[in-house]
Amino acid sequence: xxxxxxxxxxxxxxxxxxxxxxxxxxxxxxxxxxxxxxARQPELAPRLQVQFFLVAGFVDVISIIxxxxxxxxxxxxxxxV
Amino acid sequence: xxxxxxxxxxxxxxxxxxxxxxxxQHHLGFLTYGKYPDGHWGIAHTTEDAAAMGFWSINxxxxxxxxxxxxxxxxxxxxxxxxxxxxxxxGVQNFVEIxxxxxxxxxxxxxxxxSDFVAPLALTVFCWxxxxxxxxxxxxDIIPLAAQLIAGNEHxxxxxxxxxxxxxxxxxxxxxxxxxxxxxxxNKGVGGFFGEFAFQPFGVWLMPVNLIMEVxxxxxxxxxxxxxxxxxxxxxxxxxxxxxxLGYWQFLLHFPWAVFHLLIIPLQAYLFMMLTIVYLNxxxxxH
Numbered sequence: 001x002x003x004x005x006x007x008x009x010x011x012x013x014x015x016x017x018x019x020x021x022x023x024x025x026x027x028x029x030x031x032x033x034x035x036x037x038x039a040r041q042p043e044l045a046p047r048l049q050v051q052f053f054l055v056a057g058f059v060d061v062i063s064i065i066x067x068x069x070x071x072x073x074x075x076x077x078x079x080x081v
Numbered sequence: 082x083x084x085x086x087x088x089x090x091x092x093x094x095x096x097x098x099x100x101x102x103x104x105x106q107h108h109l110g111f112l113t114y115g116k117y118p119d120g121h122w123g124i125a126h127t128t129e130d131a132a133a134m135g136f137w138s139i140n141x142x143x144x145x146x147x148x149x150x151x152x153x154x155x156x157x158x159x160x161x162x163x164x165x166x167x168x169x170x171x172g173v174q175n176f177v178e179i180x181x182x183x184x185x186x187x188x189x190x191x192x193x194x195x196s197d198f199v200a201p202l203a204l205t206v207f208c209w210x211x212x213x214x215x216x217x218x219x220x221x222d223i224i225p226l227a228a229q230l231i232a233g234n235e236h237x238x239x240x241x242x243x244x245x246x247x248x249x250x251x252x253x254x255x256x257x258x259x260x261x262x263x264x265x266x267x268n269k270g271v272g273g274f275f276g277e278f279a280f281q282p283f284g285v286w287l288m289p290v291n292l293i294m295e296v297x298x299x300x301x302x303x304x305x306x307x308x309x310x311x312x313x314x315x316x317x318x319x320x321x322x323x324x325x326x327l328g329y330w331q332f333l334l335h336f337p338w339a340v341f342h343l344l345i346i347p348l349q350a351y352l353f354m355m356l357t358i359v360y361l362n363x364x365x366x367x368h
Contacts, residue, residue: 050190054359057352061309068312071319075105 004079012070019063026059101326108221108322110238111246112142112228126236140246142228147243150212158208180208184354191358194268194365202260202361203354210253211350213243214314218339218346221321244314244349247307254307257357261302264364306356313349317342 034052038045072078106128113131114124115138124141125131131138161177170178184204192199216224219241228239243249265274278295279288317338324334 047190050187050355053348053351054355057309057348057356061305061312064312064316065308068308068315068319071316075102075319076109077102 005077008073008077008079012074015066015070019066023060023063027056030055030059101323104326105319105322107238108225108240109319111140111240112238113138114141115139128238140240140248142238142240143243143246143249146216146241147209147213147249150216150243151209154205154208154212180204187355188358191355192362192365194362196361196365199358199361203358206253206257206357207350207354210244210310210353211347213249214346214350216242217245217314217318217321217342220335221318221325242314242318244310245318247311247315250307250311251303253310253353254303257306257360258303261360261364264361268365302360306353310349310353313345317345 030052034048037048110128111131112124113134114122115131115134116122117130118133125134125138157173158177161173165174165177181204184207185200188200188203221241224241225237225239229235229237240246269277278299279285279291281291281295283291320338321335321342324331324338327334
């Protein structure tokens, strides 16, 4: 029982960490490019922002699903029989 | 001595966790009505009951709240539109005009085909999901406690935020998926629709590779659409619940998380709307 719970917590911690790292890299690149291109062509900034939010949604979908699953594993504990 | 102290601290931590975990678990349950394994129909009293019901069950709380919010949206917009004037607009008329124009602009920039159906669909999707998401900003205990008081049963589960129920989000995305199929068949024909899977991007001779690449990408659309909305709202809701466990410190922490969530709530509604438009645009394009 305890070992299952401990392993679940470890797995959840790994999910959180790796998801966070991946999304952080992606958002760093994405935000950097947004600022760069807005600086090059300020008149395109509003349209670029729309695209930015769209891509932001694509970027964070897997990690947010992972975080949701991790939360589910921690609080609902489907593995503890 | 030190060992014993460590033991007691772990014990108290576990005890605190057990109650905290129960609190969170209780708030993640649904008011499920369904068919018990022994054949009679009724409301589930525990999560085990709800799990045992399997397919023949319905979550009354999320269905009820989402339907009420949908009716509220339609009623409010219809009422304002009937009373719309070309003179100086009132506050609510301004609000409705802003919403409609915002959605109209999004459809104009992203949907290249011609359809009278996409803009109203996008408006409905956006406003309905926004309303359902906004339920998340109501303090987590108020609606469940009110439901328990009204029903007179203190073990009643009641979920206030419909989009933290995966059934609702998958239902929404299935609706969008059926529309994608309908528009694909209507605009491309059966041959054109299956040809997109078989002959792109590598040509006829690499058909298996094309199929392996394109079919999962197509089937992933509704799944990712549903799970994105669900995951964001579910994670946010659980973090509200965890903050709610902190005693008086929660008032300090609820505020910044609610502010952050104010960004997530319209963003997710907007993303669902935009992706609906983009997918339908792909379905309507000729090649």
